[in-house]
Amino acid sequence: MTVDEIIAEMTRAWNAGDGAAWAANFAEDADFVDVVGRVQRGRQVIAAEHQKIFDTIYKDSRLEIRRMDCRPISDDVLLIHTSSTLQVPDGPRAGEWHAIQTKIVRHGQILSFHNTGRTSLADFTARDEDLGRLSPQDWHRTDS
Secondary structure, three states, X not given: OOHHHHHHHHHHHHHHOOHHHHHOOEEEEEXXXXXXXXXXXXXXXXXXHXXXXXXXXXXXXEXXXXXXXXXXXXXXXXXXXXEEEEEEOOXXXXXXXXXXXXXXXXXXXXXXXXXXXXXXXXXXXXXXXXXXXXXXXXXXXXXO
């Protein structure tokens, strides 16, 4: 599968609420780090965990995935970054959510996938607007 085919299949599977189809894009021994930092190991676990969220907190949600960049890291391995927008109609996660994903793909299968939710620096810094205006590289302790 090409990168664009993988993205299209993942989008289709999510929007159908189909955990097995979502996981079909992963290698049998793949690792998936979800947006809350849990590590899911193996295609069967990835399928089961996604089916749980498709049936509950993300029921009837709609996902859009966009390729940001893709580059080879060896002859048959790609490093891919995507961004996503998730629309959740109801429940505790209702609203619009944004994330960035890092994928390592070999021979058309995902070996590793890391999902990171996006938030503003002001939210990340507990609404400290002065700190939120700075780049994290500019953060430093002032009480030392």
